[in-house]
Amino acid sequence: MKRTTDNRPAWPDLPEDVRSAVLDVTGRLKDTPGALLPVLHGVQDALGYVPDTAVPLIARELNLSRADVHGVISFYHFFRQTPPGRRVIHLCRAESCQAMGAVTLEKHIKQRLGIDFHQTTADGAYSLEPVYCLGNCACSPALMVDGELKGRMTPQQFDAWLNAEET
């Protein structure tokens, strides 16, 4: 059954960009079976994360409970509930990378950025996330910056990349 269009905005405090991002995605995907993951991907693609404020609207549009939506967001490592830094670094922690010095690389990157996993630098430039395999195990250790994969990373190469970013 289709909901009749209600022009009165629910949740008047909801930021307009969040509202339009959610409605745009749900408008396209709400009728696809098992729509919640594609919807959350769409919202995160648009906003960089899935804000808590978006949850009630997503739930209403998909006819789910807020608990259902929150439960799914919090289950999957990929969905963020806080805004990301301008660059998101996914560093592989898995065995193949460990065999090629990923532990040393991890220490170096954390020290260099001054943050731990799941944190963002104070200037909002970088977020650091662990990842368990990027499928680049033939070129370990690996990391991915916003979808760009880098292989056979060394602390020196990381520094060179970071310096290039900051100039």
Added chain:
Amino acid sequence: MSVTVYVPRDAGALSLGAEAVAAAIAGEATRRGLDIRLVRNGSRGLYWLEPLVEVDTAEGRVAYGPVTPGDVPGLFEADFLHGGRHALAHGPTEAVDWLKRQQRLTFARVGIVDPRSLDDYRAHGGYRGLAKALAMSGADIVKAVTDSGLRGRGGAAFPAGIKWKTVLDTPAGQKYVVCNADEGDSGTYSDRMVMEGDPFVLIEGMTIAGIAVGATHGYIYLRAEYPHAHQALLAAIAAAEAAGYLGENVCGSGKAFHLEVRLAAGAYICGEETSLLESLEGKRGQVRFKPPLPAIQGLFGKPTVINNVITLASVPVILDQGAGYYRDYGMGRSRGTLPMQLAGNLKRTGLVECAFGLTLRELVEDYGGGTASGRPIRAVQVGGPLGAYVPASRLDTPMDYEAFAEIGAMLGHGGIVVFDDSVDMARQARYAMEFCAIESCGKCTPCRIGSTRGVEVIDRIVAGDAAERARNEALLRDLCQTMLAGSLCALGGMAPFPVLSALDHFPEDFAGRADKAAA
């Protein structure tokens, strides 16, 4: 006349700078007024030579690598467009020893064709399997898959034909084919290589599965960590739809098969088939009880064929060449070929597709060339984070499901991660438990709680004296038994394998710090 130059678009090659190499080659050719056709192929799987540039010459394709943008002017100077001599030259690609000795059935086209070109796919034998399948009954297609001996390549090694037959024999208004492309095991990347390098073969395999069991809709559940594979699949699906290989009327047969890619969201557990189905339904990826089997009540409660990428991508060659052709490769009950992935600390990493039966030593020493660090091999983890650590003394074990089970290990998805003698096996054991704790879906207690307790017990072993160590080792072994026997799925049920293998084969690494200080 235009010369064809191949520079891979494979994610691994890109991670080593292939994009810049492609740009440098195009730029240099323009500067010199030379007419070249640049094809962005998949990877041949020789990752120590990536970016591997190939040139189509009168003598066939010749290889140069690893190429950096800085090498490009020199390659033109050496007339590489006509196979000229150069320090990076390896001669005809097919004659490179690493490739020459392989038996590439599933990977027949990977690295060779343009993955964006349906014409190229057809020109290299593509869609012949589907053509044969469309002339057969569903039962005959399933019989061919059963007769080929193909077992699930995702790791569980369950006979694919039996799964398919269950779906075929279960009456339902709607059935599904689901491809498990949530390749999360460390050391594995063959799914990624196929999807990036030859996406049509997966589409063809899934279409054949759909036609066989009467499923009209397929999903590829792809991990979010694979953006390059995502692009390749979307392009290939669009091309297959446009050419009538997918849609309401597949190749004019009157049979429908629609295909859709769904992105995962970074949960390792969603590689477990029932958890994957929950995720596709838009829920938390929590494991389901079995029975009912997915083949009877799978996606949205309907009969579902769910197979790994490599399993489905091996179907076209079986239908094309016949079940016997595939079955003639292999040993014992492991039939056909296995794409094995060499990773970790090796001189030469990459993809080796061979019949079952090769020994682990042949793989890591002959193909792999020993460790990259030059130090002795100490441990090899086969089959991902839930696979046992095999000590150097067991390297002569043949790659065969049953032979690995005999030594308390598993082949899994064919990932092989090599560690040199600098590895601390207590740390690896701790990591196995930590990983299980991070990725547990939380449904069953042995996995959810056991993994956290496992980390704590290993910490106490390493920190304590001999008496403390003995007490906690007994506790750890007991905990592992509980997890092995009491977990709902393979995550909690197999995470003890790396732990116990480390404890059994490398006990010296667990000697407490107190002992080390006293010694």
